Amino acid sequence: MSLISVEDALSRVLASVGEPLETEYVPLASCAGRTLAEDLSALRDQPPFPASAMDGYAVRSIDCAQVPASLQVIGTSAAGARFTGTIGPMEAVRIFTGAPIPDGADAVVLQEDADPSGDRVTVKEAPRSSRHIRAAGLDFRAGDVLLQAGLRLDSRHIALAAAMGHGTLPVHRRPKVAILATGDELVRAGEPVGPDQITASSLPATILMVERAGAEAIDLGIARDDLASLDERIQTARDIGADILVTLGGASVGEHDLVQEALSRQGMDLGFWRVALRPGKPLMHGRLGSTLLLGLPGNPVSSLVCAVLFLVPAIRALLGDQRAADDPTEDAILGADLPPNRERQDYMRASLALQDVPLTLTQGQERLMLCVATPHLLQDSSMLSILERSDALLVRPPHAPEATAGEPCRIIRLERFC
Ligand SMILES: Nc1nc2c(c(=O)[nH]1)N[C@H]1C(S)=C(S)[C@@H](COP(=O)(O)OP(=O)(O)OC[C@H]3O[C@@H](n4cnc5c(N)ncnc54)[C@H](O)[C@@H]3O)O[C@H]1N2
Numbered sequence: 499m500s501l502i503s504v505e506d507a508l509s510r511v512l513a514s515v516g517e518p519l520e521t522e523y524v525p526l527a528s529c530a531g532r533t534l535a536e537d538l539s540a541l542r543d544q545p546p547f548p549a550s551a552m553d554g555y556a557v558r559s560i561d562c563a564q565v566p567a568s569l570q571v572i573g574t575s576a577a578g579a580r581f582t583g584t585i586g587p588m589e590a591v592r593i594f595t596g597a598p599i600p601d602g603a604d605a606v607v608l609q610e611d612a613d614p615s616g617d618r619v620t621v622k623e624a625p626r627s628s629r630h631i632r633a634a635g636l637d638f639r640a641g642d643v644l645l646q647a648g649l650r651l652d653s654r655h656i657a658l659a660a661a662m663g664h665g666t667l668p669v670h671r672r673p674k675v676a677i678l679a680t681g682d683e684l685v686r687a688g689e690p691v692g693p694d695q696i697t698a699s700s701l702p703a704t705i706l707m708v709e710r711a712g713a714e715a716i717d718l719g720i721a722r723d724d725l726a727s728l729d730e731r732i733q734t735a736r737d738i739g740a741d742i743l744v745t746l747g748g749a750s751v752g753e754h755d756l757v758q759e760a761l762s763r764q765g766m767d768l769g770f771w772r773v774a775l776r777p778g779k780p781l782m783h784g785r786l787g788s789t790l791l792l793g794l795p796g797n798p799v800s801s802l803v804c805a806v807l808f809l810v811p812a813i814r815a816l817l818g819d820q821r822a823a824d825d826p827t828e829d830a831i832l833g834a835d836l837p838p839n840r841e842r843q844d845y846m847r848a849s850l851a852l853q854d855v856p857l858t859l860t861q862g863q864e865r866l867m868l869c870v871a872t873p874h875l876l877q878d879s880s881m882l883s884i885l886e887r888s889d890a891l892l893v894r895p896p897h898a899p900e901a902t903a904g905e906p907c908r909i910i911r912l913e914r915f916c
Pocket residue numbers: 679680681683684696697698699700701746747748749750751752755777778779780794795796797798800879
């Protein structure tokens with residue numbers, strides 16, 4: 499099987515996701531990272547009544563056209579406890595921020611612009627009509643559709659939904675993502691490491707990425723490099739109804755790379771294997787019943803790059819995120835010369851720095867901040883110390899010609915995924 503392009507691989511992964519997961523109703527405070535399953539309309543006006551924006555006195559502006567003006571204070575309107583009467587000529591009501599404006603009043607005088615004395619107040623500054631009053635429905639009206647289906651919810655959306663009158667929201671179920679490390683050489687982080695062993699660093703890292711993407715991560719541990727051990731863990735993933743099974747390692751061509759064989763024996767429908775991608779070439783994709791399969795390569799940087807490019811978009815698509823297929827790249831300026839690229843799309847670990855560039859404009863000198871991406875010299879896909887020092891992946895298309903420092907380039911910011 500020949501290598502397929504990154505774009506082709508991503509569209510095949512997303513096509514195999516199918517429809518977003520079913521809808522469930524979740525309390526607002528637990529909706530972070532969920533995706534709204536339906537358009538949401540306001541259940542009430544906000545504010546629901548004309549409200550004071552300041553602490554001071556509610557007045558009739560006409561009474562204060564000539565200042566100083568002495569008014570009779572006939573009551574108090576506080577947030578949550580309105581004044582129920584009506585303000586008449588030369589009368590005022592003490593009012594606080596957020597309180598309903600009493601009937602008859604059309605302005606609020608700041609308390610800094612008024613001198614209280616007993617049951618009277620002297621207004622020193624003439625207010626114009628509607629001064630410091632928030633009209634009913636200023637923010638939104640009942641029935642306004644303010645949040646759209648497919649929106650990935652953050653605290654801004656939660657604040658608005660709460661103000662709109664909602665306590666729970668219709669969101670798509672979180673995908674269950676089972677993660678299985680494979681390899682006789684691997685031990686869990688923190689456990690004793692034998693002479694020929696290393697830590698399965700990608701296991702906790704992938705769990706974190708999966709949770710950050712909005713899914714429920716299920717840790718299937720480490721399978722040995724034998725079919726029985728793999729079979730057993732794959733069966734566990736099916737038994738728990740995993741929406742995605744992610745395997746780490748064993749994806750390549752060696753005799754110990756048994757993941758594909760084990761999955762095939764259980765009836766995998768192979769989508770693709772091997773992508774024109776560096777690092778991450780041996781990526782495998784398929785389906786096993788209702789479970790989407792992503793076989794990530796074992797080198798930890800390769801598995802992270804594949805998770806950024808394919809696993810996170812698949813999770814977002816299952817969550818119904820309307821932006822699941824968005825291009826994650828953005829513009830930057832290249833910080834070093836680079837040789838021509840070969841046939842695989844390259845994702846180079848790079849550090850970002852802001853560079854202040856002087857610009858001569860017609861009106862004089864301006865300064866522009868540019869984001870400069872400098873790839874690290876070593877790009878071995880086993881090297882996590884370099885990954886830790888990297889802010890971004892610098893993307894180089896297949897067969898890109900040599901490039902010179904200062905040219906535009908495209909990057910993916912890692913903080914968005916890690
Ligand atoms: N003859 C060929 N050899 C290799 C090819 C190839 O095309 N022909 N491809 C290379 C590429 S590219 C990659 S990437 C690796 C990936 O292969 P596998 O997916 O089979 O990975 P493993 O062999 O199982 O492991 C590779 C490496 O990564 C370590 N590893 C595995 N799992 C983890 C984990 N969870 N956390 C941290 N490190 C892990 C493992 O110990 C190995 O050192 O294959 C090349 N070979």
